[in-house]
Structure formats: structure tokens, C-alpha cells
Amino acid sequence: MLKNDVLAYLKKQTKTLDLDHLDKRFTAGGIAQALNAKRNTVSLYLNQLTNEHKLVKVQTRPVRFIHRAQFEKSNYALKKDTYATVAQLEQENNNQDILKSFAQINPSLKESVERVRAAVLYPNNGLPLLITGESGTGKSYLVGLINRFCRTNKLIKTTAPFVTVNCAQYADNPELLTSNLFGYKKGAFTGADQDHDGAFVEANGGILFLDEVHRLGPKGQEKLFTYLDQGLVYPVGETSHGKRVSVRLCFATTEEVENNFLTTFMRRIPVKISLPPLSQRSREERLNLIYTLLCNEQREIAKPIIVSDQVLEMLANYLPVGNIGDLKNAVKLTIARANADAKKANKLTLTAYNLPVDVLMRSKTESYLSAKKPLQITDETEPADLIARSFPEKKIFLHSLERLLTTYEQSNNHLPNCESKLKQIVYQLFDTLLFEKNASKQLPLLSYVIERLKHLFEQLQNAYQLQVSGNAIYAISYYLFERQKIQWNIDEVRQKNALHSLYQEVRQRYPEVYAYVGKLLLLIKNNLEIELNEVDYIFLSIYLNKLEIITKTGLIKAIVLAHGYATAGSIANVVNRLLNAHTLDAFDMPINVSTQQIANKIIDYSENNDVSHGLIILVDMGSLQEIEKLFPRQLDAPLLLINNVSTSLALTVGESILQKRSFREIGQLAQQKSKIEIKLTYPAKRRQQVILTTCYSGIGTATHVARLLERCMPSSSKIKIIPYDYQALKDPHKIKVVNKMYDVIGIVGTENPEIPGLDFIHLEKILSDKGTAKLQKWLTKSFTVPEIKLIMNNLVKNFSLERTINMVTILDAPKVIENITIFLQELERRFSISLSNQKKFTLYVHISYLIERLIRKEKNDLDPEYAKTYAHKYATDLKIIKAAFSVIIDNYNVKIPVSELIYIDQIIFNHQ
């Protein structure tokens, strides 16, 4: 396969690479020639391999590609996939990465910072950047960092100018602003008695920052275009001789971009970054900012500062309109007050008493459980040291872990010696988190974690036939909620040996639970983006083992339903304890609960539990007919109703369930035991339609694919997409259960599990004609023709988006996809053709990358003779393609060269 050939070829060439002479062997053209292949196909593979982190790209002209592993083997590690210049690649290890430190303190800005980095690193002065955000969100601060970044990375000389112009200062005089920016000629206006250079010329070779740029009037914006397009500035009063300057541009504005700029201006700024207000940042991030501000102020005051927990909390909950700017002032004022109170002291202690009134009034205080050691900031303290500082939650975690490991060590690192004590510690941790920390808080993020987790447990239940019940889902949600807030570095754990040994023992002693937790953690990582480690394995495995809440399904389910506050619960408890197994669940029916409410609870239960083997409901009194009427065929399970429940009758039922007696047998036995009424019904055949997704490499990818497909379906879709473990699908017993529960339409995945009677579409083929036809066939029963068309279009769009997200660095991928969608519609309309899904996919990927290349002004090198002949032969085609491109030309202010039109024509029509 050509792609592998390209990789192998580059590996060989990289062995003899000389960074000072990166010759033709490393360019797309050279490789295509050596392999006797088409250049644009080779280009596509090169970019794919770069995205797969197998190659590293150097954006020289033409672009060079290096085999990553081979390079790293003989040189040094490369952190990025793309480098602007060879010099930057060489500098890799020497860089002091200010932007990285900024992203560490402001994790919510990580993605934006990467886009800033990509823009700044682009060749030829980088790309102009527009930073938006409310007042005080740190726009100027970020530009300051960019300035430093450019200098430390030698993108500009250390002596280069950094000029800031605040356009708001010229609010009433746009002419003055224009002339101060672009300069003026002597006599251009009254008072212009000599030539003046202006900010652009002043900033030549360096950075020009235009703050509050929305104040720049249309005339000024026009002059700016001329610079952006031609690199020339025309002073006021000069129309023929522009001055060539080379300036890196940063813009900032507090205003809505859409309303305040000429669209022609916006099109010329490909990189837009928005900084969130404090209220949209997490508490952790706000604390990070406070640590930074405190460290900065400490350097000013040159005395150690001690800050109480309360002060930190009040500041962290302070959300002023002026954002970080106001927060900074509050910190300054607090320190100034503390200093005024204790001028002679050699240390400053900040207390709530020193806080400005505004902080006291506006801060939403919450009481926190554990008081921490006051924070000490000295000359040596760096904000990064404080970020890892323990929050109260972290303290609880670390404290529990320390106790756990100490107990384990005291028991000679032998789990059986201390099992019950460890369970106690873990259980206490979950209890504290559940009942003492957050139980009363209605936090949106917490609700989100709970909802997601319910969903994940459901998936696990479907995929592995294992089930978690009780309060466990809530307790684990609280655990994860706290856990995602703290950056837990395993190196902080002192008793590392004990930790490792306990982890191994947990793994051996509770293999089932351990495996289950492993799958759960993977799902959590993929869905909630919480990175968990060995410590979480230990906590969660012990917790789930302790509760014995993982039950194997496959058994008949039974519920005791009785009047009174605790009757049902106590019957079920006694039986479960006597049988030493969880066979019965219980729903108590206090007087004020209506029968319909109970029925709803049962329906809920049947949806969240595997009742495919049947559901037995034991009631204390009432007519079975009446009760049955409450479930008008809503239960997708065989249902056995038994009246006059008593503890001994419940025991018989529980025992029979464990003995795996049949449904009918259990009914008969119950009848024999006490003269009671029973009622047995089977559900009408109405199973949920599902498409299963599966992946050989694990449930994580299968889940990802399921979400992707789900996003393509209309919200009213009756078809469920369920990720399923590949190995489980191969298990005949499990697939039988799946078939019983669902009407499986087909399987989509990366490997065919070859299940007789079940149709399969390979993920890679889903966009091919065959794959599309098969999928359409699957959908015809449930969707109308226009709906299917929409699903298919979504499919191509979503798959393309997945791919382009990793490919484009400066563009906003979803927006690019939207624009290309319009382009494709135009193309189909103008040519009166219908593009296949595969072609659309290729075009989405190709064009999004093309736009980036054009913005970077990177040329492709098509043989001019060939291009000329082709353009002549297919002139009409190229004209139509160009017309269809208008949406992209307008939105990205790019010109499409003929060579690019030719590539696209080739993709559409396969002309040679």
C-alpha cells in the first residue's frame, strides 16, 4: 500500500538526514517522484501520517517531512507534529515555553493557546490575531506573553519594538488615529508641518498591538487591509508610494466582532481567540489566577505573605465585572491594607478583615469542611508550586490514601490481614464525599457527572452483562466530581512501594471487580475526560467489592412491593441476608404514594435493569388485575405477579431464583406454598431496534463510534446505537441475551465479529458506495427518504469533521466544515451531479487543508506545462469549480490558484 511505502521511504531517508540540507528527498514532490506516484495522493498520505504522529512536518517551502521515530532515535524528542522552520525544530529542547505555563494556569484556554502558538509560529511574521473578551479578561496580558514568546523563540530580534496603540484613546477622532497609525505627509492636513512615520513604521520588525481595535473607522480599516494584503502602509496624504514594513499584528476588542467590524476586515483575520470572563472559569482556575496574582504582589512588597483559607475562598468566589483586572486590584488592596496594619512586621498575614468591602459583599461564601494550613508565599514561591496545593477535597483523598497505605503496611503488605479495615477507610471516604461535602449542593457539573455516569453504567451493563445498583452510582459520581478538580500526581504519594503492592493485590484478589473498574475508568476517561490512575483503581475496586454491588445479571429479577414505610425493605433485607445474595429489591409504599407512582418506579426499574429473564413482583395485598392494569404492555419482560407476600414466601422465591428455576416453576412453587393468587404474562414482541458498534481494541473506540453515529441521527430516532465489547459479541451466550433484548439491525465496527445472521459494516467502508447502500437498507424501515438523506449527509460531515479537527491548526474546524458543505452543494448544483459520500469526504478533508495552506500562502507545485494543457482542456469545469468556491473565497479571503482547481477537478471527475 502506497501509504506504508511513503512511511518506509521516509524512514530510510531520515537515517541519513542533515538538518542543514533538508533536500528534495523530504518533499512531497521528491517522494512522489521516487515512488512513481501522484503528488497529491502522496501529499494526502504525508498529512495523514503527520496527524497520526508518525511524521513531523517542517513548514519550509516546499514543506518537508521527517520520520519521527527515526529522528528521535538518533536525535532528540519532538513534542510537536509541525514546525515552522528547521531552526525551531532544532530549538525544541531549549525553549522556555511561556505559553505552556500560561495554559497550565488557565487550563480552559489550552486549545486557544495552541491556536495562538500556531498563528505566531507561522512563517513570514505569523498570522494576525484577534483576541476578544470582556474588560479585564487578560487580552493585553496575553499579547504581552506573545511578545515574550516571540523573543525567547527568536521569532523577532531581542531589540525589536513592541508598540501598543489603544484605539479607544482616539474615540472622537478617527482621522487622528489613522494618521498616528499609518503616519502622514507634510501638508496632509492643517498642522501637519512635517512628515510623520506612525505606529506601523515604529513597530517595523516587531509587534504592533491595536487594543480596542473596533474604534478604528472604516478608513483606517481599509488602510489596514492594504497592509495585510500587500505589506505596504500608505501615510495620510500619500497615495502612490507605500512603505514596506514587516510587523506582527495583534488586535483586541471588548465588542461583539460581528457588529463592529467590516466583514472584509474580519475575513482577513483567520485566528480569533475569545477569553472567558471569571464567572465562566472553574473555581480551580480562579484559584490558580489568585496564586499568580499573590506571587506577583509578593515580589512587589518583598515580604513573605501568609494567606488564610478563608481569604482564598472569598477571593475565589469573587466574580467582579472587571474580571481579572478587578481581582488583581482586590488582591493589591488586601495586601496594602494588611501592610498598613503591620508596617514593621517582617511577614504579612492576610485575613478576611483586610479584604475590600466589595469582595466581602459580592463573594458567595460556602463553608468548607477542612481548614488547611495557611498558604505561605515567599520570594521563591512560583504560582506553579501552588497550583498543586491541596484543596480540601484533595486533603481528604490524600488523607484516606495515607491511612489506607499505612494500614496496609502495618499488616505486612498483605491484603487478607487488613481487608475489612481497608474497606472501612474507603467506605468512609465515599461517605464523606457523598454526605458531608456536596450532598446539599445543586451543582450543574455534578448533575452532569451523575447523568453521564448513569449512562456509562448502562452501557457497561449492556456490554458486559454486569450491573451496579444502589447508591453506588451517586457515590462514584461524587468521587469523580471531586476527583476531576484535583491534579493528582502519583509522585506525591510517599508510600509508593505499598501503593504498588496493594494495587497488585487488589488486582489479583478481586479480578472481576478489577476488570470491571478498568472498563469503567476507560469509559470515564473517554466520556468525562478525567484521567485516573492506580490510586483510583484501588479506591474504586475496594469500594465496589465492599458493597458487593456488582451483580451478574442473567438471573430473574424480583421486587417486593408492600404498604408501609419499611415493610418491603425489611422482607427483602432478611431474605437477601439469609441467602447471602442480592435476590430481591424492595419498594416501600407509604400511604401517600399513589399506585401509579409505584408503577412508574417499576417501569423505571425495568428500564435500568436487565429484566430480560423475567420480573417477579411480590405484593402484599390488592387485586393483581388492578396492579397489572397499571402496566399496559410497557414492560418488555415476562411478568409474574404474586400476591400476599410474606417473608417465607419471599424466601422461597429468592431461593428459586438462585437455583435458576424457570419462571413457571417459581409461580407453581409459590402457589403450592401458600394458597395465593399468581399471574403470569409474557410481553408482546416489541424489542428496541439497535445498531451495535464494536471495536477490537476496546469499548472506548466503540463508544466513540456510537456517539458519532448517534449525532447523525435525527433526535426523534427510534434506533438506539449501543457500543458493545468485541469479545462479548463473540460469546454465544451473551449474543443470545442481546438478541433477546434487542432487535439488532446490524453492527458497525473495525472488525467483523462474524455473528451468523447479523449484518456488518466496516467503519472504513461506511462512506463507500457499498457501505452507504447497506446502511441505507438498514434505515429504510425506520426513516423516510429525506430523513435518510439527511443522516447520510450528516455522516459524511461528522466523519470529515473528526478528521479535520486533527488536521487544521488555525481554523475553526466546525466552521470550515459548514463552509465546505455550502461549497459542495454549489458544486452539485452547478454541475448537476450527485457526489458520492466517499468523494465528499475526500473533498472535505482536502479543502479544509487547502484553506490553511492558502492562508499560509504555501504553494503547490504542479508542472506548469501539465497545468496549462489541463486548464485548457477542462476550462469550463474549472470555471464552475471556481464559482462554487465563492463562499470560501469570501469567508477566508483567499485566492484559489488554477493548480488547486485542477486537483479538485481531478478528485471530482478522475480526469488525468
Ligand SMILES: Nc1ncnc2c1ncn2[C@@H]1O[C@H](COP(=O)(O)OP(=O)(O)OP(=O)(O)O)[C@@H](O)[C@H]1O
Ligand atoms: N492570566 C493572568 N495572570 C495574571 N494576571 C493577569 C492575567 N490576565 C490578566 N491579568 C492582569 O489583569 C489585569 C487586566 O488584564 P488585561 O489588561 O490584560 O485585560 P484586558 O482584557 O486587556 O482588559 P481591557 O479590555 O479592559 O483592556 C492586568 O493587570 C493583567 O496584568
